[in-house]
Amino acid sequence: MWWHQHNLCFRHPIEEDYSGDLEEKVSVAGSGTGRGSPAVTLVQLPSGQTVHVQGVIQTPQPSVIQSPQIQTVQVATIAETDESADSEGVIDSHKRREILSRRPSYRKILNELSSDVPGVPKIEEEKSEEEGTPPNIATMAVPTSIYQTSTGQYIAIAQGGTIQISNPGSDGVQGLQALTMTNSGAPPPGATIVQYAAQSADGTQQFFVPGSQVVVQDEETELAPSHMAAATGDMPTYQIRAPTTALPQGVVMAASPGSLHSPQQLAEEATRKRELRLMKNREAAKECRRRKKEYVKCLESRVAVLEVQNKKLIEELETLKDICSPKTD
DNA sequence: ACCAAGCATCGTCAGCTAGA
DNA sequence: TCTAGCTGACGATGCTTGGT
Numbered sequence: 001m002w003w004h005q006h007n008l009c010f011r012h013p014i015e016e017d018y019s020g021d022l023e024e025k026v027s028v029a030g031s032g033t034g035r036g037s038p039a040v041t042l043v044q045l046p047s048g049q050t051v052h053v054q055g056v057i058q059t060p061q062p063s064v065i066q067s068p069q070i071q072t073v074q075v076a077t078i079a080e081t082d083e084s085a086d087s088e089g090v091i092d093s094h095k096r097r098e099i100l101s102r103r104p105s106y107r108k109i110l111n112e113l114s115s116d117v118p119g120v121p122k123i124e125e126e127k128s129e130e131e132g133t134p135p136n137i138a139t140m141a142v143p144t145s146i147y148q149t150s151t152g153q154y155i156a157i158a159q160g161g162t163i164q165i166s167n168p169g170s171d172g173v174q175g176l177q178a179l180t181m182t183n184s185g186a187p188p189p190g191a192t193i194v195q196y197a198a199q200s201a202d203g204t205q206q207f208f209v210p211g212s213q214v215v216v217q218d219e220e221t222e223l224a225p226s227h228m229a230a231a232t233g234d235m236p237t238y239q240i241r242a243p244t245t246a247l248p249q250g251v252v253m254a255a256s257p258g259s260l261h262s263p264q265q266l267a268e269e270a271t272r273k274r275e276l277r278l279m280k281n282r283e284a285a286k287e288c289r290r291r292k293k294e295y296v297k298c299l300e301s302r303v304a305v306l307e308v309q310n311k312k313l314i315e316e317l318e319t320l321k322d323i324c325s326p327k328t329d
Numbered sequence: 330a331c332c333a334a335g336c337a338t339c340g341t342c343a344g345c346t347a348g349a
Numbered sequence: 350t351c352t353a354g355c356t357g358a359c360g361a362t363g364c365t366t367g368g369t
Contacts, residue, residue, distance in 0.1 A: 277353095278340080278341070280353085280354085281340085281341070281342085281354090281355095282339085282340060282341080284353095284354060284355065284356085285339075285340070285341080285355090285356080286339080286340095287355090288354095288355060288356055288357095289338080289339085289356095291355095291356095292356085330369100331368105331369085332367105332368085332369085333366100333367095333368090333369105334365100334366085334367090334368105335364105335365085335366085335367105336363105336364085336365080336366100337362100337363090337364080337365100338361100338362085338363085338364100339360105339361085339362085339363105340359105340360095340361085340362105341358100341359085341360090341361105342357105342358085342359085342360105343356100343357090343358085343359105344355105344356090344357090344358105345354105345355085345356090345357105346353100346354085346355080346356105347352100347353095347354090347355100348351100348352090348353090348354105349350100349351085349352085349353100
């Protein structure tokens, strides 16, 4: 379905947040054609030359270029899927689903492509291209408790005392922050000092943990003992305070797994696990879509390059024909 | 201004796969 | 065998665009 749409329209992917991910040899820009109109792509060559090209997939124009084998395989795969999608009425959805689900991951395809074809960027195993961003959700430690604040943030508290904050509105790349609990000595009643290792605290956030309310403090705030700051360098400090009144709206409380007794607690544990699974899957889906876009972008770049090459070779062929067989009239 | 169609994005589910 | 991750499919939602 999706490939069908892509091949038909040859849309340029949305210029979204990931622009600049790829080191493209050419820059491709979709012209401002309306819906359903023939797709014309603007190709900027490294030399600065600008060429208008049409989508190659649906173009019946003969090509003199023998594509590299790996690319042929990929295109053939897409074309097959198109056909299967077109014959939707013939095969049942389950079979179609089977066919579609056997497609290798975009990372794999693109990496295979890039290993065989120079100039095709790789999708990194870890998102190293996004420097300065916190680790991906997939690398997070398995938490023992997870909570959601009224603002939609997720707080995960791991066995080792690490508090992870996931911001669902941050497109999955910058939403994870880590806190380390340092329950040293004898804290004041109802208070626990934590060290905050995140990069993007705004100093005004509030979040909640079981039985305690965490107040995020600015680094300048004279809240933590001085020895804490001295021991951890520039880390700002935070304090967990006892809850004042009832829980704020939207906070999901759960007991730790070690203290499960009643069916209600078991249900809460199940809910907590489900929330964690959904959160991970949400992030995975975002990442998958991002890779998909990157993959499509890469393929379109290759199409543009090959079309330009194709055009040049055809022109060259015509020139050589003219030279070899001069007109006799 | 209103409406409908098309499109993009997101969250979730389900199934597959690779690795432990 | 189990589990975590990946990804297609599906439905919901919001935005854009063209027609009236």
